[in-house]
Amino acid sequence: MARYKTKKEQRKRRHMRLRQKIAGTAEVPRLAVFTTTKHIYVQVIDDDQAQTLVSSSTLDKEAKNENVKSNVAGGKIIGEIIAKKAVEAGIKQVVFDRGGFKYHGVVKAIAESARENGLKI
Secondary structure, eight states: OOSOOSHHHHHHHHHHHHHTTOOOOSSSOEEEEEEOSSOEEEEEEETTTTEEEEEEETTSHHHHHTTOOSSHHHHHHHHHHHHHHHHHTTOOBOEEEOTTSOSSTHHHHHHHHHHHTTOBO
16 A cells, blocks of 8 residues: 555655755756646755755746746746746756656756756756
8 A cells, every 4th residue: 555645745755755866056056846737936956055046937027927827838938037047147057856746748848948048957
């Protein structure tokens, strides 16, 4: 019998397992993704300092102006926004943290869009 019954608990467990292998530093921060059915949240995090360097979400002004939703098209726009902000902050390379989600759909769109707009993942 499964110890973690709900999908949320299973995702949390996958994320914990993933985080044992992935950590962001000042030179190569972590690009963390979290999605819900309504919104997308993306952060570039320095785990050594426990500090968020750059963040973006569907709740930001730039995204609201483009009427971004939590779908693949929205993921592409959010990936573009976060890549531009990161490059402006002097960040060129990041480690991708998919947050326990499968690497497809919105999560994949964010990663590919960030790559296309100047971030090395």
